[in-house]
Amino acid sequence: MRRAVITGGASGLGAATASRLRAVGIDCVTVDRAGDADEIVDVTDERAVIDLADRIGGADILVNSAGIVGPNQPLVDTDLDGWRQTIEVNVLGTVGMMKAFVPGMVSRGWGRVVNFASMAGKDGNPGLAAYSASKAAVIALTKSAGKELATTGVLVNAIAPAVIATPMNDATADEVLAHITSLIPMRRVGRAEEVAELVAWLTSDLVSFSTGAVYDISGGRATY
Known part of the structure; x- marks a missing residue:
């Protein structure tokens, strides 16, 4: 049985992904810093992430869904502490998880990594x-890692959702949420289970010739 490790797995896209992968027989380990997760780990804590990989014995699938919205302000009003926290979780948390779990995938000759980016x-x-x-950094990270690992059997791809109905968007200012929803031609927000279907495909054997790619799920918002 294949094992998937899913960060941000206590709610939202992570929880929906875990539910979908479990439905096809994958052993899922959900990871979050709080809430109803299998493992309570802060992905920004490098030592704790390494300990997690050692404790569960690695994984075949890694889904990096943990993320925060960060400052909801004009750029000139933001402070660097808000930037640091956002980058620590969204970028360095993803890097740390990949460093901990990808080597085992490479040694076994098969692996799937899906990183959550965004439109x-x-x-x-x-x-x-x-x-x-x-x-944007997650997208570039995915493209770089996809090229580095292209001949190893480990595929690294990203998903770029538009607005999805998840608890994370509860922290987004109403006017910001209204603006980014207005950009979607389908005139609705996405559902977590719709994104989970795309993750299920990207983490399966059905995908074998795609790596370093970014898959939009945006209701038509994407223009390139």
Whole structure:
């Protein structure tokens, strides 16, 4: 039985992904810093992440869903502490999990990594400069790692959702949420289970010739 490790797994996209993968017989270990997760681990704590990998014996699938919105302010009003926290979780948390789990995948000759980026990482969202910049970094990280691992049997891809109905968006300012929802041609927000279907495909044997790619799930918002 394959094992998946899913960060941000206590709620939202992470929880929906765990439910979907369990339905096809994958042993899922959900990771979060609080809440109803199998493992309570802060992904920004490098030592704790390494200990997690050692404790559970690695994984075949890694889904990096943990993330925070960060400052909801114009760029000039943000402070660097808000930027640091956003980058620590969204970027360095993803890096740390990959460093801990990818080597085992390489040694076994098979693995799937899915990193959650965002349409904000492509387009940039006003009032969310730190979040947008962090998700752009996740996209570039995914492309670099995909190339590095291209001949190992380990595929690394990213998903770039538009607005999805998740608890994380409860922290987004109403006017910011209204603006980014207005950009979606389908005129609705996405559902977590819709994103989980895409994750299920990307983590399966059905995908074998795609790595370092970014898959939009945006209701038509994506323009490139």
